Amino acid sequence: MKAIKSIDDIRKRVKSLREDGKTIGFVPTMGALHEGHLSLFRLAQQHADEVVASIYVNPEQFAPGEDFEEYPRELDDDLAKCKEEGVAAVFAPSDNIMYSGRQYLSIEVDELNKYMDGGSRPGFFEGILLIVNKLFNIIEPDIAVFGQKDIQQFRILQQMVKEFNHDVQLVMGPIKRANDGLALSSRNAYLDAEQRKLAPGLYRSLQYVSKQIEEGAKNIQLLLDHQKSELEEKGFKIDYLNLFSFGTMAPVEEIEYDNKYLLAGAVYLGETRLIDNCIIEK
Numbered sequence: 001m002k003a004i005k006s007i008d009d010i011r012k013r014v015k016s017l018r019e020d021g022k023t024i025g026f027v028p029t030m031g032a033l034h035e036g037h038l039s040l041f042r043l044a045q046q047h048a049d050e051v052v053a054s055i056y057v058n059p060e061q062f063a064p065g066e067d068f069e070e071y072p073r074e075l076d077d078d079l080a081k082c083k084e085e086g087v088a089a090v091f092a093p094s095d096n097i098m099y100s101g102r103q104y105l106s107i108e109v110d111e112l113n114k115y116m117d118g119g120s121r122p123g124f125f126e127g128i129l130l131i132v133n134k135l136f137n138i139i140e141p142d143i144a145v146f147g148q149k150d151i152q153q154f155r156i157l158q159q160m161v162k163e164f165n166h167d168v169q170l171v172m173g174p175i176k177r178a179n180d181g182l183a184l185s186s187r188n189a190y191l192d193a194e195q196r197k198l199a200p201g202l203y204r205s206l207q208y209v210s211k212q213i214e215e216g217a218k219n220i221q222l223l224l225d226h227q228k229s230e231l232e233e234k235g236f237k238i239d240y241l242n243l244f245s246f247g248t249m250a251p252v253e254e255i256e257y258d259n260k261y262l263l264a265g266a267v268y269l270g271e272t273r274l275i276d277n278c279i280i281e282k
């Protein structure tokens with residue numbers, strides 16, 4: 001399987017699939033594909049006739065000092081995995097193609113961006129909106145699949161689709177986990193053996209608090225503070241660990257009925273940033 005590099009060529013490929021009467025499911029990725037991505041391809045196959053993937057490490061969503069240079073790039077392996085999964089086409093453009101010439105326009109995100117990853121990584125979601133907006137305009141998929149691990153991304157993209165009138169249905173794929181509970185991520189490759197053993201601690205903390213909430217716990221902040229201290233003692237550096245409203249992505253103190261929440265955390269083990277979340281529906 002060969003990567004399609006140019007916008008014209010991927011448009012032609014998608015057009016010919018459409019001329020054969022196929023609907024298109026799109027899975028945008030940054031490559032270094034793991035079982036989590038493959039599960040998104042399989043989910044896309046349940047919602048559309050053919051799957052188109054993109055593999056592109058988008059420089060606009062990395063702030064200076066983040067891991068843009070180190071981010072794993074494994075195009076040949078990725079293409080073999082796509083072929084095995086029956087992906088119909090892979091769009092893997094270069095920076096010159098995606099950002100040709102000076103870019104005069106940008107997209108701003110309002111309050112949905114204030115906390116969680118948006119609060120900690122300035123410019124992150126603006127970069128994501130820019131690239132996904134471009135990709136949606138190029139591929140024009142019927143559905144697009146994104147993983148729950150990046151839940152704030154999903155929520156902000158939902159808003160983008162609504163406000164920019166993209167004619168696409170977004171589907172959220174559940175988090176894929178290793179046997180010990182660690183959420184699969186391309187960045188897990190940065191962990192050394194000792195950090196890898198510790199890493200599922202974030203999920204255990206989220207699970208513990210989520211269970212307490214299910215069982216009617218009221219003082220959620222106390223529970224979270226306790227989990228933060230435990231994680232810190234084990235060597236994690238906490239970016240955030242909190243309960244958020246799914247609608248507004250802002251922290252909430254209390255659970256109300258008929259609402260959707262997220263227990264979400266971002267932590268560092270050494271230089272590696274790990275994120276994870278559980279959805280809580282009441």
Ligand code: PAF
Pocket residue numbers: 028029030056058061128131132150153
């Ligand atoms: O979730 C990701 O891998 C990226 O943020 C995405 C959606 C491919 C945009 O670069």
